[in-house]
Amino acid sequence: MADSASNDAFVEFERVQKSYDGETLVVKDLNLKMPKGEFLTMLGPSGSGKTTCLMMLAGFETATHGDIRLDGVSINNIPPHKRGIGMVFQNYALFPHMTIAENLSFPLEVRKMGKSEREAKIKRALDMVEMGDFGGRRPSQLSGGQQQRVALARALVFEPELVLMDEPLGALDKQLREKMQFEITHLAHSLGITTVYVTHDQTEALTMSDRVAVFDDGRIQQLAPPDQLYEAPINSFVAQFIGENNTLEGTVKEIKNGLALVQLDDGGLIDCSPVHESVKAGARTRVSIRPERVEYNKDRLQEGAHTLKAEVLEFIYMGDIFRTRLRVAGNDEFIIKTRNAPDQVRLKPGETIEIGWLPEDCRALDA
Amino acid sequence: MSDTTDTGPVLAADGTPLKRSLARALRRQKLRALMLIAPLLLFVLLTFILPIVDMLFRSVENQIVSETLPKTVVELRDWDASSGELPGEAVFAALAADMKVAVEEKTHTRLGSRLNYEKTGMSSLFRKSGRKVKRWDLVEDAPFKEKFIDIDKDWGDIEVWRTIQTYSPKLTNGYFLNSVDMQKGVDGAEARPENQQIYITLFGRTLFMSLMITGSCILLAYPVAWILANLPSRTANMLMILVLLPFWTSLLVRTSAWKVMLQQQGVINDVLVWLGLVADDSRLVMINNQFGTIVAMTHILLPFMILPMYSVMQTIAPTYLRAAKSLGATNWTAFWRVYFPQSVPGIGAGSILVFILAIGYYITPEIVGGTKGVFISNRIAYHISSSLNWGLAAALGTILLAVVLILYWAYDKIVGIDNVKLG
């Protein structure tokens, strides 16, 4: 059973727990399977356990309980240097006393590789990240982006099948970060490497990954491809954490035809899709609506759909979109986003409007 | 616009050439900077530079002979020591005249002490002669040759006159020659008799022992600094107090404590005898020798090694070791190829500190060094405070300073001085 489960998973966490102090669990019951070649991102706020998971996989932390398998083999007792996993660190960790070429040569030397072979591999790896001319320099002579590329090349030069990246782009400016995001995914896919990528930046997670594991409180809250994660969060944490989100709180009045009728705390009624298992008649719930799915043009709303009164508090012109802040059911932070189209109405502060949405865009989640 | 097309110098707003007004503005800035560092500059000048210059000068200064015996020195200039004959009456008459003045000013005994460093017996020769010459009349009592020899037969010794002649120039290399176990002989510099050679041995021993002490400091300090640097800062600060504790105890107390520990009836020997590891009648000799000196000085200088190492190691992120291991290095390889090279600046700074402090130490070697554990500084201290041979002390000090500078230079060439970091 265990064997067959492992066969299709390249990296596997099975019931892994981790505690540093013997009192609290930093990682509680982690189960995860990754097929070969997948780009998986661990996303979560700091302290959610994602980095600990990465470190356990790399071998720098030991699991308190449970099994971590790599290609079907348990690696719990294998020291880090024998795991053959490439790793890119947050601050690159390029050895400052070595040149770039020496940095890349290091993993090859400890593998007792011959000189000519080493040189060929170093050249290939540096060319791959477009740093071919920088072999003789020291890390301190490179810019942050260049160091990032070298760190990547160093993690790949000994051709590992699995590469771990611990917030590798955190120190770069926005423009460079976006460029590197693209390059890293491109490289990972073209080389067919399995990648585990840790970040707290959701944009990064959404744009780069095949799948994203959202961590909170030592557990994976949701493991799904980016579009699912955004459009169909399965609980309010994920809904809140991924993208911008409006929430309203209320009580489920009834569930009918697969729709939940929710009475908000100020009395307003709305239709939602019951997503979370806790959503039952009489239960408290928190509903989530994406700002771009809110409609205030009555013509576009479904016949008979429930609507809410909203007062316009602020209108912000952002070029491609308009961003409007409303007061809805006592919530002053209700945001709607509308495309800047020729026929779009520009709302004015003080105006009172009616807003509504498709029931499937309103997700009733755990309270 | 017109400024740039003009071929003349660029002018500032008020018409003065831009270069000059820039220089004036900078000069004010430089002056202000100078004012800020002036107190320190003055302090360093007075307490450091001037004494060193004075020391350098003393090591060659020798005006006392020509100042005390001005006429004699002139008369003696043409005398040939190798002729085997005593100088003539003219020299003795000049000596009588010079001595008379010197006795009046009480400088003849001082000259005697000075020349006694070069030839034994000069001290009492001048003291004794002074008393007699005082009563002579320069005109009526002439000639003086026989009279001087009557006072002391040493005045009839050619060696005495040769010494005066050799040391009559205002500058001498005699102290430096003495510092390297040589002396001014008849045919220039020659080696001292073997039973008086000591300084080369002491210089060698001082360097050797300082290196040993530096080495043992490195060995002991490295693991401690490593642990301190890798502990949480609260625990590290606690332990740091333990490291610094020796600083707050007086040097003499600590050295004496080592005596109590290491002597033959001391704590360590008692324990070894009690454990049966050492027989009572063959207790280990661990003090009053080189071992004792190395132990006591290593202990005293250890903080100077730990502190720079610690502050350098603190800056080495633990991710480097992780990175190395993730790249396939074993613990040892990761340490040796990644961590250690980055900690070298700390070792360098600590070593330079410890070595230079060790080379000039004298209290501890004096107390626990016995005969084989004393340093050149002990001889310098002796010549400063006991024999009053300050010229020799200055020459020894100058050589020591030169040795330190040469080693520093060598260090810079081999390791590179930018590779020294205090944190």
Add this chain to the structure above:
Amino acid sequence: MKFTKLTALALSTAICAPAAFAADMADEMTIVSWGGAYSHSQQMAYHEPYMAKTGVKIINDESSNEAVAKLRAMNEAGNVTWDVVDVVAADAMRLCDEGLAMEIDPDTMLAPAPDGTSAADDFGELLVSECFIPQIVYSTTFGYRTDLVGDTPPTSVCDVFDLEGYPGKRALEKRPINNMEWALLCDGVPKAEVYDVLETPEGQERALAKLDTIKDSVIWWSAGADTPQLLADGEVVMGSTYNGRLFSVIEEQDQPVAMLWDAQVFDLDGWIIPAGLSEERKARALDYIMFATDTQRLADQAKYISYGPARKSSAPLVGKHEELGIEMAPHMPTDPENAKNTFLYNYEFWADYRDDIDAKFQAWLAK
């Protein structure tokens, strides 16, 4: 008329002189000594009575062991801050030679004995230098552990060189003075010829050769407190030091140590007045010296420390120890019972040979 005028002038000068003299004396003085028990004895015997009598403030400085170097440095700097300095006779001679100490005329500057004997006669041959006012006679002699020497305690200084009869370590001073003389004595040189032999290079070799026979069993000391401590710890069987130090180990600390007075070397300790003092300070220093070196004061000092007064007239006045209540006379190095075989430090000889023999001695030590 002329006569009376002159008489009046002379009279008035005579009357006014003491008053004017007193008014011209400094009311504060710095006295330099060795510290410890020795300074204490001076404080009790000299300083306290003098301060009570004159109201002068005495500042103590414990720098005697480096007095020569410091006085030279002060003299070069042109700022002598000391008024009276306690030094050993050899240092006094050196200071006198260097012109750093003031010459003293014993007949006018020192008090005569109570019976009218002049100070010059009372001090006698102990006035070894023109600048030196002797204070005490001390001796460098041996002490031994009574419990470590078996049934036959040592009686001769040559027992120090007898490793078979008295195995164990010995403490000797780390300088040639005294050691060279003892070595020659025990090598068969008659006492009267010791310095004649020591003048020659062969004699010096001979002394060192004799010392060579015990070199491996010697602990060399440089501070007076070392030997008493080494004896108390049982580190050495016997050792040389100042007799007063041994007195306190034996009588005050009750250690199993006894004196070996044989071939004790007498030395002198006393005062010098630095050259170049201002008139007021010189007058004060001379006034102090006149007071502190009179017959009674020198005898008083022996109540506190077992060193013999330097005046012949003081010897009969030596009484009991102030605290222990024991007779001090038998503990004086000058007591006939102790002084059967003594040696007087030859100042002239060592002034000439010190540099030469010291170089040889140190070279021998370092071998």
